[in-house]
Amino acid sequence: MTVTVARSVPEALQALAADPPPEVLAGGTDFMVEVNFARRRPEAILAVSRIDALGQWQQSDGQLRLGAGVTYTQLLEPPLAELAPALAQAARTVGSPQIRNAGTIGGNLVTASPAGDTLPVLLALDAEVELASAQGTRTLPLEAFLLGPKRCARRPDELLVAVRFPAPFGRQEFVKVGTRNAMVIAVASVCVVLDPGTGQVRIALGSVGPTPLRARAAEAYLAEQLVPQGTGPTATSAFELRDGDAALAEVRRLVAEAAQPIDDHRSSAAYRRHAVGVCVARALERLLRPAPGAALGEVAA
Amino acid sequence: MRYELVVNGTPREVDSSWLGESLLYVLRERLGLPGSKNACEQGECGSCSVLLDGRLVCACLVLAASAVGAEITTVEGLGGEGPEDLDPIQRAFVEAGAVQCGFCTPGLVVAVHDLLRRVPQPSEWEIREAISGNLCRCTGYGRILDAVQRAARAFAEQAVTR
Numbered sequence: 123m124t125v126t127v128a129r130s131v132p133e134a135l136q137a138l139a140a141d142p143p144p145e146v147l148a149g150g151t152d153f154m155v156e157v158n159f160a161r162r163r164p165e166a167i168l169a170v171s172r173i174d175a176l177g178q179w180q181q182s183d184g185q186l187r188l189g190a191g192v193t194y195t196q197l198l199e200p201p202l203a204e205l206a207p208a209l210a211q212a213a214r215t216v217g218s219p220q221i222r223n224a225g226t227i228g229g230n231l232v233t234a235s236p237a238g239d240t241l242p243v244l245l246a247l248d249a250e251v252e253l254a255s256a257q258g259t260r261t262l263p264l265e266a267f268l269l270g271p272k273r274c275a276r277r278p279d280e281l282l283v284a285v286r287f288p289a290p291f292g293r294q295e296f297v298k299v300g301t302r303n304a305m306v307i308a309v310a311s312v313c314v315v316l317d318p319g320t321g322q323v324r325i326a327l328g329s330v331g332p333t334p335l336r337a338r339a340a341e342a343y344l345a346e347q348l349v350p351q352g353t354g355p356t357a358t359s360a361f362e363l364r365d366g367d368a369a370l371a372e373v374r375r376l377v378a379e380a381a382q383p384i385d386d387h388r389s390s391a392a393y394r395r396h397a398v399g400v401c402v403a404r405a406l407e408r409l410l411r412p413a414p415g416a417a418l419g420e421v422a423a
Numbered sequence: 424m425r426y427e428l429v430v431n432g433t434p435r436e437v438d439s440s441w442l443g444e445s446l447l448y449v450l451r452e453r454l455g456l457p458g459s460k461n462a463c464e465q466g467e468c469g470s471c472s473v474l475l476d477g478r479l480v481c482a483c484l485v486l487a488a489s490a491v492g493a494e495i496t497t498v499e500g501l502g503g504e505g506p507e508d509l510d511p512i513q514r515a516f517v518e519a520g521a522v523q524c525g526f527c528t529p530g531l532v533v534a535v536h537d538l539l540r541r542v543p544q545p546s547e548w549e550i551r552e553a554i555s556g557n558l559c560r561c562t563g564y565g566r567i568l569d570a571v572q573r574a575a576r577a578f579a580e581q582a583v584t585r
């Protein structure tokens with residue numbers, strides 16, 4: 123067995139060009155559990171946690187580009203937490219401080235667990251992933267990257283380099299249900315992203331299907347139902363639902379219908395279907411209130 | 424296979440038969456540092472908590488051979504040898520009666536070090552959050568919370584008298 127500690131992306135890509143390619147190790151929070159329990163016996167390991175560039179992020183032209191090595195702890199710190207608030211909410215629910223210090227967004231993506239907490243958020247943000255190999259770089263929409271439970275479109279010779287999405291973008295909420303507050307894999311989760319500019323809504327569901335799912339019927343219905351409150355300089359970015367509570371109930375129904383849950387040791391399918399409806403209703407209730415900064419803005423005007 | 428790890432400021436030669444060993448295994452079985460405990464080997468219990476380049480992590484989830492060149496601090500690196508040389512956090516745990524079987528204690532001491540370095544005067548909720556990855560089967564956590572508050576006060580007094 124060999125272990126290579128890469129210091130740069132080109133160095134990592136060169137190592138990955140070997141046949142067979144080494145297995146990539148980032149924070150180890152998924153990988154090492156498998157090694158410790160002899161479920162994974164790698165011949166060659168490429169450690170990427172010392173590649174500084176992978177742990178960095180850039181914002182330009184309304185896009186945020188997060189290096190694959192960005193940790194949950196980084197996502198919780200300003201200004202990232204303000205640029206991607208739902209991602210920070212999701213990161214806040216992951217594991218424990220120890221896990222959030224080591225675990226990376228790239229590891230969450232490549233593990234491609236249906237319960238991966240960043241995945242519904244990235245799906246609702248229409249994120250794209252950048253994959254690099256000695257052959258070159260390709261970009262895939264997240265929906266094309268996530269293929270099934272623990273399956274993604276990454277080739278063994280590829281390094282996941284970054285994930286990109288618009289930021290800052292609209293109002294966002296992430297809600298997760300599990301058995302306790304810390305150290306819990308999601309039973310169900312929902313991310314809702316609302317663009318006050320266009321009235322566009324995107325809803326993604328976690329832990330209720332082979333991959334995170336978009337609830338497109340619910341999105342279309344909501345787009346009809348959302349009425350902005352006030353216009354012009356006094357606009358608060360608050361919304362109302364045209365049909366009030368009846369609309370909320372319909373969204374819950376459409377979201378539950380979009381879910382494809384299974385029974386497993388964490389939950390029954392029936393509970394998951396119920397929980398995902400509760401999550402979306404909570405997310406919407408929060409989003410329909412004025413944006414936290416809106417009131418201040420009005421006073422200043 | 425040989426490699427070198429820097430543990431508690433000292434370079435240590437590691438002679439491993441298998442490069443897939445976790446840092447926890449290497450600390451305990453190869454370097455004779457049994458302070459970090461092994462209860463789950465899957466990141467759930469926190470009893471193996473160490474600082475890796477100053478970040479609190481589970482040693483069971485670190486591939487030892489990938490930690491070459493990193494600075495590793497274990498519970499052995501925090502206090503001194505004898506009962507008189509306890510650091511203020513360890514002393515607070517003893518004084519508050521926060522130790523029963525003691526299995527979780529080393530991991531908690533390292534986690535609390537990390538907390539008080541970042542947040543010298545934590546609120547109760549900050550303390551609860553900071554130790555949410557450290558399981559204790561004995562105490563019910565009440566005295567552990569006392570101990571952390573005691574340690575925070577001790578640090579504050581130390582800072583004043585300095």
Ligand SMILES: Cc1cc2nc3c(=O)[nH]c(=O)nc-3n(C[C@H](O)[C@H](O)[C@H](O)COP(=O)(O)OP(=O)(O)OC[C@H]3O[C@@H](n4cnc5c(N)ncnc54)[C@H](O)[C@@H]3O)c2cc1C
Binds near residue numbers: 148190226228
């Ligand atoms: C106690 C505990 C609690 C947890 N709680 C949660 C939780 O609440 N929510 C949640 O979503 N997850 C949770 N996890 C799972 C895990 O922490 C996350 O999936 C994490 O994001 C994995 O990232 P990592 O950097 O540790 O990846 P690693 O374990 O290093 O790697 C994971 C996989 O991704 C591949 N990989 C990693 N980076 C790259 C890259 N740049 N290019 C190509 N391949 C790559 C690896 O080869 C491996 O197959 C938990 C894990 C533990 C141990």
Ligand code: FES
Binds near residue numbers: 460468469470471
């Ligand atoms: S032994 Fe590492 S967290 Fe339990």
Ligand code: FES
Binds near residue numbers: 526528562
């Ligand atoms: S004192 Fe026994 S596990 Fe905490």
